[in-house]
Amino acid sequence: MLIKKPADIKPSEITDQNTYLNRRAFIRDSGLLGVGIAASVMGLPWSKQSWAEAAPGKRVYPALAKSNFSTDEKLTDFDDATSYCNFYEFGTRKSDPKENSQAFVTSPWSVTVDGACEKPGTYTLEDILKPHTLEERIYRLRCVEAWSMVIPWVGFSLGDALKRFQPTSKAKYVSFYTLHDAERMPGQKRRVLEWPYREGLRIDEAMHPLAMLAVGMYGAELPNQNGAPLRLVVPWKYGFKSIKSIVRISFTEEEPVSTWNQVQPSEYGFYSNVNPTVDHSRWSQKKERRIGNWLKQETLMFNGYADQVASLYSGMDLKKFF
Template identity: 50%
Template sequence: MRSRREVLRQGGLAAIGAVGLAGGLELLTRRPATRVMEASQAIPGRVYRGPYDTTEPVSRISDITGYNNYYEFGLDKADPARNAGSLRTRPWTVRIDGLVRKPQTVDIDTLQSWFPLEDRLYRMRCVEGWSLVIPWMGFPLAALLRRIEPGSKARYVQFTSLADPKQMPGVRDPVLQWPYREGLRLDEAMNPLTMLAVGLDGKLLPNQNGAPLRLVVPWKYGFKNIKAITHITLLEEQPKTTWSTAAPDEYGFYANVNPAVDHPRWSQATERRIGDLGRRKTLPFNGYAAQVAGLYKGMDLRRNF
């Protein structure tokens, strides 16, 4: 199986688009820092018993922070951890506009102060066939949307990442159309599982994991979970997204985890949990079908992949 990284490196997407626009683990003052144990151990100090938390063991924090895709910092899994120290996450503002009644530009610290922060233990399934269990901290996206009041014609939410070649070396390479963009239907965005994360393991997000603000939608493949968000806009029409623009036959707008729909170049029936031996069966909607399957009632999930 060739990964997306290998395809990019071999030039499969090199002709797509042109380069567009252009830390550390601090304690959050709003919450005490607590330690997540290694995946092979019990978790006596930090208990996840919320209505949306998985009961599966937490992945090693070293795996969560050291193995991920973030092409703005390089194509290898270890590149984000090596290169993301150049990203400045303060000051940082997020522009919220489009079909909303209260458009505004807000500082990231003000934004996160608007809402009580919640711990959420979610499975994360990459489209490449690997997975993690991640202890996020953040707030429901629905809370922000209610605050800015979507207009009556709003049907979709589009997210845009920072794309600064001075801070993000990968942006100098036009392997994708920069800045990175993603989108959700408004009802998906309002689902209580959908969150905006500002923390990981009780601390501020590491740069390589999407600081200072990232989307987390646990029933979708990981590429939907856009990092370093600078702009949120509400639209009437379905927005274009980065990977569905780059390779529309391989990456759809919905990107729901579906073991019955293979990627054109590999099976999606099983996954490799980082840190474990062997493979496990992939669950429909990544195990969150009870909470989200109703969003797609009557849809052809093979066609709308």
């Protein structure tokens, strides 16, 4: 039997045993095996009050602006979206983030803004939120391990937020950093990745109206395991680009370091656009499995957002700049 060391673990982990067994147990205990399988294929309903009931201390957002960007696809079940996560700061198993992040304190929270901008500084989360109207955007989130979700995010335009800091003409890219605190994020005690987790976008990508900063999901504040209190959502890219628990935003002239690209550049490109014609070196990206479904479906170019974002990459070799 091959036993991987922590440093060998990649985000290509298959569905963990607990998730699989729990789903089967639910179907068995319901006494509705046939109906249960059909429900799994179709996707399960989402209850708007689930998060508020599960964590009454979290803020609920009762009135949200609806976004024209939203998909009308069936939402991923709330429990799946909050228990099947990649967040290595709390562990490498899909179930670890939920199990290990419950004591994570996210208030007060501040974000440092620096680099090529006219208004650098340290801003509280309230400062960043203050001028924005929160809206709900239902986006697909496609992960490189060939699974995906459809989540109703709560947040605001990334571009609108960045404009407030007045990036200069030298700002060709923008980079993001996750909190680095091994006492609060116990997964950082293991050198699975180079901490802190970092991600980056080209400035025109960051300014695109589809990109958003999220502070919630399913009508309430973000659960800790999903990136509380502030995370990025870039729906046309693979999920690891949507960095969680952001504490620093930096405008740069050079392409910034991004964590998975640093770990394995031949497998994880800087752009990481969803592209079914470019396979990961160890598996195909042509199909994906929506969490909550058993059957796979075709992966869409740019995760189905080609009409909106394809022009950003006009003339680029997307197999070279993957």
